[in-house]
Amino acid sequence: MKIAGFLLLVAGWLLVVAALVLLHRSGPRALFTLAGVAVELLALGLVFRAHRIRRGGPL
Amino acid sequence: MSPVASQTGLAFALFSILLVPFTIAGLALINTGLVRSRNAAHVMMSSLCIVSVAAGAYFVCGFAFQGFAGGPSYTVRLGGTEWNWLADRPLFWRGLDWNGSPAALAAWMQMLAVALAAAIPLGAAAERWRLSAMCASSAILAGWIYPFFAHWAWGGGWLAELGVNYGLGHGFVDAGGSSTIQALGGLTALSMAWILGPRRGKYTHDGMPTAIPGHNAVFVLLGCLLAWVGWVGLNAAGAILLSGIDPRRVGLVAVNTTLAAGAAASAAAVVTNVRFGRPDASLSANGWVGGLAAGSAACAFVPPAAAILIGLVAGIAIPLAIENLELRLGIDDPGGAISVHAVGGCWGILAVGLFGRFPAPVLNTADALAGRGTLGDEGQWLAQLIGLATLLGLVLPLVYGVNWLLNRLVPQRVALEGERQGLDLHELGAGAYPEFLTHTDEFLQR
Secondary structure, eight states: OHHHHHHHHHHHHHHHHHHHHHOOSHHHHHHHHHHHHHHHHHHHHHHHHHHHHHTTSOO | OOGGGSHHHHHHHHHHHHHTHHHHHHHHHHHHHTSOGGGHHHHHHHHHHHHHHHHHHIIIIIHHHHOOTTSOEEEEEETTEEEEEEEOOOGGGTTOOTTTOHHHHHHHHHHHHHHHHHHHHHHHHTTTBOHHHHHHHHHHIIIIIHHHHHHHHHSSOTTTTHHHHHOOTTSSOOSSOIIIIIIHHHHHHHHHHHHHOOOTTSBOTTSOBOOOOOSOHHHHHHHHHHHHHHHHHHHHHHHHHTTOOOGGGHHHHHHHHHHHHHHHHHHHHHHHHHHHSSOOHHHHHHHHHHHHHHHHTTTTTSOHHHHHHHHHHHHHHHHHHHHHHHHTSOOOOTTOHIIIIIIHHHHHHHHHHHHOOOSSOOHHHHHHHTTSOOOOSTTHHHHHHHHHHHIIIIIHHHHHHHHHHHHHHSOOBOOHHHHHHOHIIIIISSOSSTTSOOOOGGGSOO
């Protein structure tokens, strides 16, 4: 789960870069950037969760 | 003549840089005060080692990778646009003009900034991080990871050029280092806290955290005052050398820095008073430093009222973040470095997009802008968000991956016996307070 979380973090960033390169209108570009950041936040939650479980179970 | 190249600008920058070491000294004192007495000398010694190693690594290759806006760089063509991703300067600072040029002053300032960034993770990893592994980790941060992101943000890289290339405001803007120094250092602190795990005795078998108070609140509060002096210098030097503000605006930088810190400390004191019945000194100190971290990026581009607002939000968020990291997420961060620098820094990045008003193009984009019209403030928030996304989505996995690999090669955590004994005796052979008794009762499992 930890590795998946970190890969998802990178995927979120790639989504942000793709929005920048591929989209030219400001509305869709902002929307896709926000989506990329949302993916990163989800991934961050996953990594936090993975480390919490690895430490010895949920608190 | 651009403001930064004027004699006044260079004189202001020179004086400001002279103040920056106070930031590192303040942070070292804060970290020392927040650990137990048996680890005090180790933390101070670690701070010295980190500064030494980081400065050396930055001298060898860091500045070569980071460069200076307008200098030679590597680019890659992506979607019809040139992406400037790495500086192309000689190693060992060769080719720098030592006659008071802006590039030379920026290199000196950056050497201190990278030392500060490298010292931040110590706050989260204190009391269990081996000195040798810490030096190796700091060298990697200062020589490779920091320069990459700092080039993108400060060296005329692709983040700085988001305004010129994609019409996003003035591109990614960070006058004093909320992203390059604070958020980067804070995310490294988070990685280290994950890799090292909590201190022995921090959590009970059923996962409840126990309080391990620091040994000297006076050190912590004195450190805050020292850090404030240094931070004014850091923000002023960064705003002049890296954002190209008119030196006459330095007064605004100093006022905003102070107001952000004061508002954050006050807000943290109120929050802790409401939650615990009295203001907590160490959490208020964390709020103070968090306000400094959050206010750095926007210090030259917002009115004082906005600086107060930035500080207030930081001061409310930081004590809550510290509490939640410890209680809900199981992260042991003795110095509060993750909340102060990562949370404070990330908020500071976004605050530029929300409150920033720019009287002129920032230095990073001024060269690229030549002959291409002017930049508006529209889309600035998106440029800031992309910078934040890069920190979270690229820099955090990179920092974690590199330190995880390093941990496989050189174990970063001290042995159990060392933790029990205290790192002063275990690693240095002498304690900070030899006349004190060592108490071992906090190592009993609860």
